Amino acid sequence: MTKNREVAQALEEISLLLQIEGKDKFKSLSYARAARSITGLGEDIENIRDRGELTNVPGIGKAIADKIESFLDTGEIKLLVELRERVPVKVWELEAIPDVGPKTISLLYRELGVTDLVSLEEALDAGKLEGLKGMGKKTISKIADGIKIARAGASRTLLAEAMPIANRLVERLSRISDVNQAVVAGSLRRRRETIGDIDILVDASKASKIMDAFVGMEDIADVLVKGPTKSSVRTKDGLRIDLRVLPTESYGAGLQYFTGNIDHNVKLRAIAKTKGLLLNEYGLFRNDEQVAGQGEEGIYDALGLDYIPPELREDMGEIEAAQEGKLPKLIKLEDIRGDLHTHTDQSDGKNTIDEMLDAAVEKDYEYYCVSDHTQSLTIANGMDEAHVLKRIEEIDELNASGRWKMKILKGAEVDILAHGELDLDDSVLDQLDIITLSIHSRMKDTKQVMTERVCHALESKYAHILGHPTGRLLLKRPEFEIDMEKVFETARHNNVVMELNAHPQRLDLNVGNLRAAKRWGLRIAINTDAHRTGELDYMQYGIFQARRGWVEKYDVINTLPPKELMKSLRK
Protein backbone atom coordinates (compact mmCIF):
# COMPACT_ATOMS: atom_id res chain seq x y z
CA MET A 1 0.00 0.00 0.00
CA THR A 2 2.90 2.36 0.50
CA LYS A 3 3.47 2.08 -3.24
CA ASN A 4 -0.06 3.31 -3.90
CA ARG A 5 0.67 6.47 -1.97
CA GLU A 6 3.97 7.01 -3.79
CA VAL A 7 2.39 6.52 -7.21
CA ALA A 8 -0.53 8.79 -6.37
CA GLN A 9 1.86 11.46 -5.11
CA ALA A 10 3.97 11.29 -8.25
CA LEU A 11 0.90 11.68 -10.47
CA GLU A 12 -0.45 14.47 -8.31
CA GLU A 13 2.87 16.27 -8.56
CA ILE A 14 2.80 15.94 -12.34
CA SER A 15 -0.69 17.40 -12.31
CA LEU A 16 0.34 20.37 -10.19
CA LEU A 17 3.49 21.07 -12.20
CA LEU A 18 1.52 20.92 -15.45
CA GLN A 19 -0.97 23.38 -14.00
CA ILE A 20 1.85 25.68 -12.91
CA GLU A 21 3.23 25.54 -16.44
CA GLY A 22 -0.31 26.42 -17.48
CA LYS A 23 -0.32 24.52 -20.74
CA ASP A 24 -3.02 21.89 -21.09
CA LYS A 25 -5.62 22.19 -18.35
CA PHE A 26 -7.35 18.92 -19.15
CA LYS A 27 -4.17 16.94 -19.28
CA SER A 28 -3.25 18.08 -15.79
CA LEU A 29 -6.75 17.25 -14.58
CA SER A 30 -6.35 13.73 -15.93
CA TYR A 31 -3.28 13.19 -13.77
CA ALA A 32 -5.12 14.51 -10.72
CA ARG A 33 -8.05 12.24 -11.48
CA ALA A 34 -5.77 9.22 -11.79
CA ALA A 35 -4.05 10.11 -8.51
CA ARG A 36 -7.37 10.34 -6.66
CA SER A 37 -8.45 7.06 -8.13
CA ILE A 38 -5.33 5.32 -6.84
CA THR A 39 -5.72 6.89 -3.42
CA GLY A 40 -9.19 5.38 -3.22
CA LEU A 41 -8.08 1.95 -4.37
CA GLY A 42 -7.22 0.19 -1.17
CA GLU A 43 -5.82 -2.72 -3.12
CA ASP A 44 -2.09 -2.86 -3.85
CA ILE A 45 -1.46 -1.20 -7.20
CA GLU A 46 1.37 -3.68 -7.78
CA ASN A 47 -1.14 -6.52 -7.75
CA ILE A 48 -3.35 -4.72 -10.25
CA ARG A 49 -0.34 -4.15 -12.43
CA ASP A 50 0.64 -7.83 -12.16
CA ARG A 51 -2.82 -8.79 -13.40
CA GLY A 52 -2.38 -6.35 -16.28
CA GLU A 53 -5.46 -4.42 -15.18
CA LEU A 54 -4.10 -0.92 -14.63
CA THR A 55 -6.22 0.55 -17.42
CA ASN A 56 -9.33 -0.87 -15.75
CA VAL A 57 -8.81 1.61 -12.93
CA PRO A 58 -11.06 4.63 -13.52
CA GLY A 59 -9.09 7.55 -14.94
CA ILE A 60 -6.07 5.47 -15.95
CA GLY A 61 -5.49 4.99 -19.66
CA LYS A 62 -2.57 3.72 -21.68
CA ALA A 63 -0.30 6.73 -21.17
CA ILE A 64 -0.67 6.94 -17.40
CA ALA A 65 -0.52 3.15 -17.05
CA ASP A 66 2.88 3.22 -18.80
CA LYS A 67 4.09 5.90 -16.41
CA ILE A 68 2.90 3.90 -13.40
CA GLU A 69 4.75 0.83 -14.67
CA SER A 70 7.86 2.92 -15.14
CA PHE A 71 7.54 4.21 -11.60
CA LEU A 72 7.08 0.72 -10.16
CA ASP A 73 10.08 -0.61 -12.13
CA THR A 74 12.53 2.25 -11.82
CA GLY A 75 11.13 4.56 -9.15
CA GLU A 76 11.01 7.36 -11.70
CA ILE A 77 8.74 8.88 -14.30
CA LYS A 78 10.56 10.66 -17.11
CA LEU A 79 7.88 13.34 -17.45
CA LEU A 80 8.08 14.15 -13.74
CA VAL A 81 11.87 14.40 -13.83
CA GLU A 82 11.65 16.80 -16.77
CA LEU A 83 8.90 18.87 -15.16
CA ARG A 84 10.93 19.21 -11.97
CA GLU A 85 13.85 20.49 -14.02
CA ARG A 86 11.71 23.03 -15.84
CA VAL A 87 9.81 24.13 -12.72
CA PRO A 88 12.06 23.51 -9.72
CA VAL A 89 9.35 24.34 -7.20
CA LYS A 90 8.53 22.40 -4.02
CA VAL A 91 4.87 22.13 -4.96
CA TRP A 92 3.82 20.27 -1.81
CA GLU A 93 5.08 23.08 0.40
CA LEU A 94 3.48 25.93 -1.53
CA GLU A 95 0.29 24.13 -2.44
CA ALA A 96 -0.41 23.60 1.27
CA ILE A 97 -0.94 27.33 1.76
CA PRO A 98 -4.70 28.00 1.82
CA ASP A 99 -5.95 30.02 -1.16
CA VAL A 100 -2.65 29.54 -2.96
CA GLY A 101 -3.03 27.47 -6.10
CA PRO A 102 -1.12 26.79 -9.30
CA LYS A 103 -1.64 30.26 -10.76
CA THR A 104 -0.29 31.98 -7.69
CA ILE A 105 2.64 29.58 -7.40
CA SER A 106 3.41 30.18 -11.05
CA LEU A 107 3.31 33.95 -10.58
CA LEU A 108 5.52 33.82 -7.49
CA TYR A 109 8.03 31.57 -9.22
CA ARG A 110 8.20 33.48 -12.50
CA GLU A 111 8.31 36.98 -11.00
CA LEU A 112 10.21 36.41 -7.77
CA GLY A 113 11.91 33.03 -8.09
CA VAL A 114 9.98 31.66 -5.13
CA THR A 115 10.42 27.87 -4.94
CA ASP A 116 9.51 26.95 -1.36
CA LEU A 117 8.20 28.31 1.95
CA VAL A 118 11.58 29.76 2.95
CA SER A 119 12.08 31.72 -0.25
CA LEU A 120 8.45 32.85 -0.12
CA GLU A 121 8.97 34.13 3.40
CA GLU A 122 12.08 36.02 2.31
CA ALA A 123 10.17 37.59 -0.56
CA LEU A 124 7.39 38.57 1.83
CA ASP A 125 9.83 40.12 4.33
CA ALA A 126 11.48 42.09 1.54
CA GLY A 127 8.09 43.43 0.45
CA LYS A 128 8.54 41.96 -3.00
CA LEU A 129 4.94 40.73 -3.34
CA GLU A 130 3.58 44.25 -3.30
CA GLY A 131 2.92 45.48 -6.80
CA LEU A 132 2.56 42.04 -8.33
CA LYS A 133 -0.56 41.62 -10.41
CA GLY A 134 -3.53 40.74 -8.21
CA MET A 135 -1.53 41.04 -5.00
CA GLY A 136 -3.39 43.42 -2.77
CA LYS A 137 -2.85 43.93 0.96
CA LYS A 138 -5.39 41.28 1.97
CA THR A 139 -4.00 38.63 -0.32
CA ILE A 140 -0.48 39.24 0.89
CA SER A 141 -1.47 39.00 4.54
CA LYS A 142 -3.48 35.85 3.80
CA ILE A 143 -0.40 34.26 2.28
CA ALA A 144 1.70 35.31 5.27
CA ASP A 145 -0.81 33.69 7.66
CA GLY A 146 -1.16 30.68 5.42
CA ILE A 147 2.53 29.82 5.70
CA LYS A 148 1.99 28.79 9.32
CA ILE A 149 -0.84 26.49 8.30
CA ALA A 150 1.29 25.00 5.54
CA ARG A 151 4.09 24.36 8.04
CA ALA A 152 1.70 22.67 10.46
CA GLY A 153 0.78 20.23 7.72
CA ALA A 154 -2.57 18.78 6.76
CA SER A 155 -4.10 16.80 9.55
CA ARG A 156 -6.75 14.12 9.29
CA THR A 157 -9.05 12.88 12.00
CA LEU A 158 -10.35 9.38 12.67
CA LEU A 159 -13.97 8.90 11.66
CA ALA A 160 -14.82 7.84 15.20
CA GLU A 161 -13.36 11.05 16.63
CA ALA A 162 -15.02 13.34 14.10
CA MET A 163 -18.45 11.77 14.23
CA PRO A 164 -19.42 12.77 17.77
CA ILE A 165 -18.16 16.30 17.14
CA ALA A 166 -20.19 16.52 13.94
CA ASN A 167 -23.28 15.09 15.61
CA ARG A 168 -23.08 17.67 18.39
CA LEU A 169 -22.79 20.43 15.80
CA VAL A 170 -25.77 19.11 13.88
CA GLU A 171 -27.78 19.03 17.08
CA ARG A 172 -26.87 22.61 17.94
CA LEU A 173 -27.74 23.81 14.45
CA SER A 174 -31.03 21.89 14.51
CA ARG A 175 -32.09 23.83 17.56
CA ILE A 176 -31.88 27.19 15.77
CA SER A 177 -35.39 28.31 14.90
CA ASP A 178 -36.09 28.35 11.14
CA VAL A 179 -33.89 25.28 10.67
CA ASN A 180 -35.98 22.44 9.26
CA GLN A 181 -33.26 19.87 9.38
CA ALA A 182 -29.48 19.61 9.60
CA VAL A 183 -27.35 16.69 8.56
CA VAL A 184 -23.75 15.56 8.18
CA ALA A 185 -22.54 15.33 4.57
CA GLY A 186 -19.15 14.99 2.86
CA SER A 187 -16.62 12.27 3.59
CA LEU A 188 -18.17 11.76 7.01
CA ARG A 189 -21.43 10.70 5.40
CA ARG A 190 -19.46 8.45 3.08
CA ARG A 191 -17.94 7.01 6.29
CA ARG A 192 -14.36 7.36 5.20
CA GLU A 193 -11.81 5.96 7.64
CA THR A 194 -10.33 9.38 8.26
CA ILE A 195 -11.71 12.77 7.38
CA GLY A 196 -10.10 16.11 6.57
CA ASP A 197 -13.03 18.34 7.48
CA ILE A 198 -16.64 18.23 8.63
CA ASP A 199 -19.34 19.13 6.12
CA ILE A 200 -22.80 20.01 7.34
CA LEU A 201 -25.92 20.76 5.32
CA VAL A 202 -28.83 22.73 6.71
CA ASP A 203 -32.35 22.91 5.31
CA ALA A 204 -33.69 26.41 5.95
CA SER A 205 -35.10 29.32 4.06
CA LYS A 206 -33.40 32.17 5.93
CA ALA A 207 -29.71 31.47 5.67
CA SER A 208 -28.11 34.63 7.01
CA LYS A 209 -29.31 34.13 10.57
CA ILE A 210 -27.95 30.60 10.59
CA MET A 211 -24.61 31.75 9.23
CA ASP A 212 -24.33 34.31 12.03
CA ALA A 213 -25.12 31.69 14.64
CA PHE A 214 -22.66 29.25 13.08
CA VAL A 215 -19.63 31.55 12.97
CA GLY A 216 -20.52 32.85 16.43
CA MET A 217 -20.39 29.45 18.11
CA GLU A 218 -17.95 28.82 20.93
CA ASP A 219 -14.76 26.92 20.08
CA ILE A 220 -14.46 28.73 16.73
CA ALA A 221 -10.94 30.05 16.22
CA ASP A 222 -11.18 31.45 12.67
CA VAL A 223 -13.82 32.30 10.14
CA LEU A 224 -12.35 31.28 6.80
CA VAL A 225 -15.30 32.03 4.53
CA LYS A 226 -18.67 33.60 5.22
CA GLY A 227 -21.31 34.15 2.59
CA PRO A 228 -25.09 34.08 2.38
CA THR A 229 -25.34 30.31 1.76
CA LYS A 230 -21.93 28.93 2.63
CA SER A 231 -19.44 29.42 5.45
CA SER A 232 -16.29 27.76 6.71
CA VAL A 233 -14.67 27.96 10.12
CA ARG A 234 -11.72 26.46 11.90
CA THR A 235 -12.29 25.26 15.45
CA LYS A 236 -9.81 25.82 18.25
CA ASP A 237 -8.57 22.26 17.91
CA GLY A 238 -7.84 22.86 14.23
CA LEU A 239 -10.80 21.09 12.66
CA ARG A 240 -12.30 22.72 9.59
CA ILE A 241 -16.09 22.84 9.35
CA ASP A 242 -18.00 23.76 6.19
CA LEU A 243 -21.65 24.72 6.40
CA ARG A 244 -24.05 25.02 3.48
CA VAL A 245 -27.64 26.21 3.73
CA LEU A 246 -30.22 25.37 1.09
CA PRO A 247 -34.01 25.66 0.89
CA THR A 248 -36.24 22.59 1.28
CA GLU A 249 -36.87 22.19 -2.44
CA SER A 250 -33.11 21.85 -3.00
CA TYR A 251 -32.26 19.82 0.07
CA GLY A 252 -31.87 16.48 -1.73
CA ALA A 253 -29.79 18.03 -4.48
CA GLY A 254 -27.67 19.76 -1.87
CA LEU A 255 -27.17 16.54 0.02
CA GLN A 256 -26.21 14.75 -3.17
CA TYR A 257 -23.78 17.47 -4.20
CA PHE A 258 -22.29 17.88 -0.72
CA THR A 259 -21.79 14.15 -0.12
CA GLY A 260 -19.57 13.72 -3.14
CA ASN A 261 -16.96 12.56 -3.83
CA ILE A 262 -15.87 14.85 -6.64
CA ASP A 263 -15.47 12.12 -9.25
CA HIS A 264 -18.87 10.66 -8.44
CA ASN A 265 -20.43 14.11 -8.85
CA VAL A 266 -18.59 14.88 -12.05
CA LYS A 267 -19.80 11.65 -13.61
CA LEU A 268 -23.39 12.24 -12.48
CA ARG A 269 -23.40 15.72 -13.95
CA ALA A 270 -22.02 14.38 -17.21
CA ILE A 271 -24.85 11.81 -17.33
CA ALA A 272 -27.33 14.60 -16.68
CA LYS A 273 -25.87 16.49 -19.60
CA THR A 274 -26.33 13.57 -21.99
CA LYS A 275 -30.01 13.61 -21.05
CA GLY A 276 -30.33 17.31 -21.74
CA LEU A 277 -30.41 18.06 -18.02
CA LEU A 278 -28.40 20.25 -15.68
CA LEU A 279 -27.43 18.97 -12.22
CA ASN A 280 -26.25 21.31 -9.51
CA GLU A 281 -26.81 21.70 -5.77
CA TYR A 282 -30.20 23.32 -6.38
CA GLY A 283 -31.68 20.43 -8.27
CA LEU A 284 -31.88 18.58 -11.53
CA PHE A 285 -33.19 20.90 -14.25
CA ARG A 286 -34.59 20.65 -17.74
CA ASN A 287 -34.23 24.18 -19.06
CA ASP A 288 -35.43 26.15 -16.03
CA GLU A 289 -37.82 23.55 -14.72
CA GLN A 290 -36.78 21.50 -11.68
CA VAL A 291 -37.21 17.81 -12.46
CA ALA A 292 -35.91 16.59 -9.08
CA GLY A 293 -34.09 17.97 -6.07
CA GLN A 294 -36.07 17.76 -2.85
CA GLY A 295 -34.87 14.22 -2.26
CA GLU A 296 -31.70 12.42 -3.34
CA GLU A 297 -33.63 9.38 -4.57
CA GLY A 298 -35.47 11.44 -7.17
CA ILE A 299 -32.21 12.66 -8.66
CA TYR A 300 -30.71 9.19 -9.07
CA ASP A 301 -34.03 7.95 -10.41
CA ALA A 302 -34.32 10.71 -12.99
CA LEU A 303 -30.78 9.92 -14.16
CA GLY A 304 -31.74 6.29 -14.72
CA LEU A 305 -29.80 5.02 -11.69
CA ASP A 306 -30.73 2.93 -8.68
CA TYR A 307 -30.26 4.82 -5.43
CA ILE A 308 -26.57 4.68 -4.51
CA PRO A 309 -25.83 4.51 -0.77
CA PRO A 310 -23.47 7.31 0.35
CA GLU A 311 -20.71 4.87 1.34
CA LEU A 312 -20.29 3.81 -2.29
CA ARG A 313 -20.11 7.24 -3.88
CA GLU A 314 -16.49 7.33 -4.91
CA ASP A 315 -16.75 6.58 -8.63
CA MET A 316 -15.34 3.10 -8.15
CA GLY A 317 -17.86 1.30 -10.30
CA GLU A 318 -21.01 2.14 -8.35
CA ILE A 319 -22.51 4.35 -11.09
CA GLU A 320 -22.19 1.62 -13.71
CA ALA A 321 -23.62 -0.92 -11.25
CA ALA A 322 -26.54 1.42 -10.54
CA GLN A 323 -27.22 1.73 -14.26
CA GLU A 324 -27.37 -2.03 -14.61
CA GLY A 325 -29.39 -2.60 -11.44
CA LYS A 326 -26.44 -4.48 -9.95
CA LEU A 327 -25.68 -2.53 -6.79
CA PRO A 328 -24.93 -4.73 -3.78
CA LYS A 329 -27.49 -5.02 -0.98
CA LEU A 330 -25.19 -3.65 1.69
CA ILE A 331 -24.97 -5.20 5.12
CA LYS A 332 -26.65 -3.38 8.04
CA LEU A 333 -25.85 -3.22 11.75
CA GLU A 334 -29.06 -5.12 12.54
CA ASP A 335 -27.79 -8.07 10.50
CA ILE A 336 -25.07 -8.81 13.07
CA ARG A 337 -25.86 -11.61 15.50
CA GLY A 338 -22.70 -11.70 17.56
CA ASP A 339 -19.13 -10.58 18.14
CA LEU A 340 -16.36 -13.11 17.57
CA HIS A 341 -13.26 -11.27 18.78
CA THR A 342 -13.30 -9.70 22.25
CA HIS A 343 -11.06 -9.49 25.30
CA THR A 344 -11.42 -9.54 29.08
CA ASP A 345 -9.23 -8.68 32.06
CA GLN A 346 -7.75 -12.16 31.80
CA SER A 347 -5.36 -10.72 29.20
CA ASP A 348 -5.24 -6.99 28.39
CA GLY A 349 -8.96 -6.16 28.54
CA LYS A 350 -10.31 -3.79 31.16
CA ASN A 351 -13.55 -5.54 32.11
CA THR A 352 -14.38 -8.94 33.60
CA ILE A 353 -16.03 -11.59 31.50
CA ASP A 354 -19.32 -11.01 33.36
CA GLU A 355 -19.25 -7.31 32.56
CA MET A 356 -18.49 -7.96 28.90
CA LEU A 357 -21.28 -10.53 28.66
CA ASP A 358 -23.77 -8.18 30.28
CA ALA A 359 -22.87 -5.55 27.68
CA ALA A 360 -23.18 -8.08 24.84
CA VAL A 361 -26.64 -9.14 26.00
CA GLU A 362 -27.69 -5.50 25.75
CA LYS A 363 -26.99 -5.80 22.04
CA ASP A 364 -29.35 -8.78 21.68
CA TYR A 365 -26.49 -10.92 20.45
CA GLU A 366 -27.17 -14.62 19.96
CA TYR A 367 -23.55 -15.57 20.53
CA TYR A 368 -20.41 -13.98 21.81
CA CYS A 369 -16.84 -15.21 21.60
CA VAL A 370 -14.30 -14.54 24.34
CA SER A 371 -10.88 -14.49 22.71
CA ASP A 372 -8.08 -13.32 24.93
CA HIS A 373 -4.43 -13.15 23.93
CA THR A 374 -2.02 -16.06 24.20
CA GLN A 375 1.24 -16.53 26.07
CA SER A 376 3.88 -15.10 23.77
CA LEU A 377 2.20 -11.70 23.90
CA THR A 378 3.53 -11.06 27.39
CA ILE A 379 2.91 -7.32 27.13
CA ALA A 380 -0.83 -8.09 26.91
CA ASN A 381 -0.65 -10.64 29.72
CA GLY A 382 -1.26 -13.45 27.23
CA MET A 383 -2.62 -16.76 28.56
CA ASP A 384 -0.64 -20.00 28.64
CA GLU A 385 -2.19 -23.44 28.07
CA ALA A 386 -3.18 -23.98 31.69
CA HIS A 387 -4.83 -20.58 31.83
CA VAL A 388 -6.76 -21.23 28.61
CA LEU A 389 -7.95 -24.63 29.91
CA LYS A 390 -9.19 -22.97 33.09
CA ARG A 391 -11.01 -20.39 30.99
CA ILE A 392 -12.62 -23.13 28.90
CA GLU A 393 -14.00 -24.78 32.05
CA GLU A 394 -15.27 -21.47 33.29
CA ILE A 395 -17.15 -20.73 30.04
CA ASP A 396 -18.68 -24.21 30.06
CA GLU A 397 -20.04 -23.41 33.52
CA LEU A 398 -21.31 -20.01 32.40
CA ASN A 399 -23.15 -21.59 29.48
CA ALA A 400 -24.61 -24.23 31.79
CA SER A 401 -25.78 -21.58 34.24
CA GLY A 402 -28.14 -20.14 31.63
CA ARG A 403 -27.54 -16.69 33.09
CA TRP A 404 -27.00 -15.14 29.68
CA LYS A 405 -29.48 -15.74 26.94
CA MET A 406 -26.83 -16.30 24.32
CA LYS A 407 -24.20 -18.86 23.45
CA ILE A 408 -20.81 -18.01 24.90
CA LEU A 409 -18.11 -19.26 22.56
CA LYS A 410 -14.70 -20.37 23.72
CA GLY A 411 -12.05 -18.59 21.73
CA ALA A 412 -8.56 -17.21 21.73
CA GLU A 413 -6.63 -14.68 19.71
CA VAL A 414 -3.65 -16.89 19.06
CA ASP A 415 -0.36 -15.29 18.11
CA ILE A 416 1.24 -16.29 14.85
CA LEU A 417 4.87 -16.96 15.82
CA ALA A 418 8.05 -16.26 13.84
CA HIS A 419 7.68 -19.07 11.32
CA GLY A 420 3.91 -19.33 11.27
CA GLU A 421 3.57 -21.70 14.24
CA LEU A 422 0.63 -21.16 16.57
CA ASP A 423 1.11 -19.98 20.14
CA LEU A 424 -0.91 -22.76 21.85
CA ASP A 425 -0.54 -26.52 21.93
CA ASP A 426 -2.80 -28.49 19.58
CA SER A 427 -4.41 -30.32 22.50
CA VAL A 428 -5.69 -26.99 23.80
CA LEU A 429 -6.59 -25.53 20.40
CA ASP A 430 -8.67 -28.62 19.87
CA GLN A 431 -11.00 -27.62 22.69
CA LEU A 432 -11.77 -24.10 21.48
CA ASP A 433 -14.79 -23.09 19.39
CA ILE A 434 -13.30 -20.22 17.42
CA ILE A 435 -9.63 -19.52 16.87
CA THR A 436 -8.52 -16.17 15.55
CA LEU A 437 -4.91 -15.99 14.39
CA SER A 438 -3.11 -12.67 14.57
CA ILE A 439 0.28 -11.09 13.97
CA HIS A 440 1.50 -9.02 16.91
CA SER A 441 5.26 -9.34 16.52
CA ARG A 442 8.01 -9.00 13.91
CA MET A 443 5.87 -6.61 11.91
CA LYS A 444 8.91 -5.47 9.97
CA ASP A 445 9.41 -8.87 8.36
CA THR A 446 10.02 -8.67 4.62
CA LYS A 447 7.05 -9.15 2.34
CA GLN A 448 8.14 -12.66 1.46
CA VAL A 449 8.78 -13.73 5.05
CA MET A 450 5.54 -12.22 6.30
CA THR A 451 3.50 -13.77 3.50
CA GLU A 452 4.98 -17.24 4.07
CA ARG A 453 4.58 -16.88 7.81
CA VAL A 454 0.89 -15.97 7.63
CA CYS A 455 0.09 -18.50 4.91
CA HIS A 456 1.74 -21.27 6.91
CA ALA A 457 -0.43 -20.37 9.88
CA LEU A 458 -3.55 -20.38 7.70
CA GLU A 459 -2.79 -23.95 6.67
CA SER A 460 -3.29 -25.13 10.25
CA LYS A 461 -6.50 -27.07 10.77
CA TYR A 462 -7.13 -24.78 13.74
CA ALA A 463 -7.18 -21.60 11.66
CA HIS A 464 -10.71 -20.20 11.67
CA ILE A 465 -10.24 -16.45 11.32
CA LEU A 466 -7.27 -14.26 10.36
CA GLY A 467 -7.39 -11.29 12.76
CA HIS A 468 -6.64 -7.71 11.63
CA PRO A 469 -4.90 -9.11 8.54
CA THR A 470 -2.66 -6.17 7.62
CA GLY A 471 -1.81 -4.81 11.08
CA ARG A 472 -2.24 -1.16 10.30
CA LEU A 473 -3.11 1.58 12.79
CA LEU A 474 -4.66 4.52 10.98
CA LEU A 475 -2.61 7.74 11.13
CA LYS A 476 -0.01 5.83 13.13
CA ARG A 477 1.37 2.66 11.61
CA PRO A 478 1.23 1.45 8.00
CA GLU A 479 0.13 -2.02 6.98
CA PHE A 480 2.92 -4.51 7.19
CA GLU A 481 4.39 -5.77 3.95
CA ILE A 482 2.39 -8.78 2.83
CA ASP A 483 1.10 -10.26 -0.41
CA MET A 484 -2.62 -10.22 0.23
CA GLU A 485 -3.46 -12.07 -2.98
CA LYS A 486 -1.41 -15.03 -1.70
CA VAL A 487 -3.07 -14.75 1.68
CA PHE A 488 -6.53 -14.76 0.10
CA GLU A 489 -5.69 -17.73 -2.07
CA THR A 490 -4.39 -19.71 0.92
CA ALA A 491 -7.40 -18.72 3.01
CA ARG A 492 -9.70 -19.86 0.23
CA HIS A 493 -8.04 -23.27 0.09
CA ASN A 494 -8.16 -23.72 3.84
CA ASN A 495 -11.60 -22.28 4.60
CA VAL A 496 -10.27 -19.41 6.68
CA VAL A 497 -12.42 -16.35 7.29
CA MET A 498 -10.98 -12.84 6.94
CA GLU A 499 -11.59 -10.53 9.86
CA LEU A 500 -12.75 -7.00 9.30
CA ASN A 501 -11.52 -5.58 12.58
CA ALA A 502 -13.95 -2.83 13.52
CA HIS A 503 -11.68 -0.91 15.87
CA PRO A 504 -11.79 2.67 14.52
CA GLN A 505 -8.02 2.85 14.45
CA ARG A 506 -7.70 -0.42 12.54
CA LEU A 507 -10.63 -0.90 10.14
CA ASP A 508 -8.53 -3.73 8.85
CA LEU A 509 -9.26 -4.97 6.10
CA ASN A 510 -9.33 -1.82 4.03
CA VAL A 511 -11.87 -1.22 1.31
CA GLY A 512 -9.81 -2.54 -1.58
CA ASN A 513 -8.90 -5.69 0.30
CA LEU A 514 -12.54 -6.27 1.20
CA ARG A 515 -13.49 -6.14 -2.46
CA ALA A 516 -10.57 -8.39 -3.33
CA ALA A 517 -11.56 -10.86 -0.60
CA LYS A 518 -15.04 -10.94 -2.10
CA ARG A 519 -13.58 -11.65 -5.52
CA TRP A 520 -11.81 -14.64 -3.98
CA GLY A 521 -15.10 -15.88 -2.57
CA LEU A 522 -13.90 -15.42 1.00
CA ARG A 523 -16.17 -14.77 3.93
CA ILE A 524 -15.75 -11.97 6.42
CA ALA A 525 -16.13 -11.75 10.19
CA ILE A 526 -16.81 -8.22 11.44
CA ASN A 527 -15.45 -8.09 14.99
CA THR A 528 -14.85 -5.29 17.46
CA ASP A 529 -11.70 -6.56 19.22
CA ALA A 530 -13.29 -4.86 22.25
CA HIS A 531 -11.05 -4.44 25.28
CA ARG A 532 -13.79 -2.84 27.42
CA THR A 533 -17.57 -2.90 27.43
CA GLY A 534 -18.04 0.41 25.61
CA GLU A 535 -15.93 -0.82 22.73
CA LEU A 536 -18.59 -3.31 21.71
CA ASP A 537 -20.13 -0.23 20.05
CA TYR A 538 -17.25 -0.27 17.55
CA MET A 539 -19.35 -2.73 15.56
CA GLN A 540 -20.98 0.21 13.78
CA TYR A 541 -17.60 1.32 12.40
CA GLY A 542 -17.00 -2.17 11.11
CA ILE A 543 -20.36 -2.03 9.37
CA PHE A 544 -19.51 1.35 7.84
CA GLN A 545 -16.26 -0.05 6.50
CA ALA A 546 -17.92 -3.23 5.26
CA ARG A 547 -20.48 -1.19 3.35
CA ARG A 548 -17.71 0.88 1.80
CA GLY A 549 -16.20 -2.42 0.69
CA TRP A 550 -19.45 -3.51 -1.04
CA VAL A 551 -19.95 -6.25 1.57
CA GLU A 552 -23.38 -7.88 1.78
CA LYS A 553 -25.06 -9.77 4.58
CA TYR A 554 -24.31 -13.17 3.09
CA ASP A 555 -20.58 -12.39 2.94
CA VAL A 556 -20.40 -12.10 6.72
CA ILE A 557 -20.37 -15.13 9.02
CA ASN A 558 -21.51 -13.36 12.16
CA THR A 559 -24.86 -12.68 10.54
CA LEU A 560 -25.54 -16.43 10.67
CA PRO A 561 -27.61 -18.19 13.34
CA PRO A 562 -25.42 -19.99 15.90
CA LYS A 563 -25.60 -23.47 14.41
CA GLU A 564 -24.90 -22.35 10.88
CA LEU A 565 -22.04 -20.20 12.15
CA MET A 566 -20.31 -23.19 13.71
CA LYS A 567 -21.02 -25.33 10.66
CA SER A 568 -19.47 -22.73 8.38
CA LEU A 569 -16.19 -22.87 10.32
CA ARG A 570 -15.75 -26.61 9.94
CA LYS A 571 -12.73 -27.78 7.96
Add this chain to the structure above:
DNA sequence: GCCGTTTTCGGCCCGACTGTTTTCAGTCG
Protein backbone atom coordinates in the same frame (compact mmCIF):
# COMPACT_ATOMS: atom_id res chain seq x y z
C1' DG B 1 -4.73 12.38 -20.95
C1' DC B 2 -9.23 10.01 -20.61
C1' DC B 3 -13.42 8.46 -22.47
C1' DG B 4 -17.89 6.82 -25.08
C1' DT B 5 -26.72 6.27 -24.49
C1' DT B 6 -23.20 12.46 -29.32
C1' DT B 7 -18.02 6.01 -29.21
C1' DT B 8 -11.91 6.94 -31.84
C1' DC B 9 -12.76 12.85 -32.10
C1' DG B 10 -14.00 16.47 -29.45
C1' DG B 11 -15.49 17.27 -25.61
C1' DC B 12 -14.12 17.48 -20.48
C1' DC B 13 -19.31 19.51 -13.65
C1' DC B 14 -20.89 23.44 -11.56
C1' DG B 15 -21.34 27.10 -8.45
C1' DA B 16 -19.93 30.03 -4.01
C1' DC B 17 -16.86 33.16 -2.16
C1' DT B 18 -12.91 36.43 -2.10
C1' DG B 19 -10.10 40.07 -3.50
C1' DT B 20 -9.04 42.83 -6.81
C1' DT B 21 -11.12 44.52 -9.92
C1' DT B 22 -14.85 47.95 -12.90
C1' DT B 23 -16.43 42.49 -15.01
C1' DC B 24 -13.33 38.73 -13.56
C1' DA B 25 -9.69 35.30 -12.14
C1' DG B 26 -8.37 32.19 -8.75
C1' DT B 27 -9.41 28.85 -5.36
C1' DC B 28 -12.15 25.56 -3.30
C1' DG B 29 -15.29 21.72 -2.66
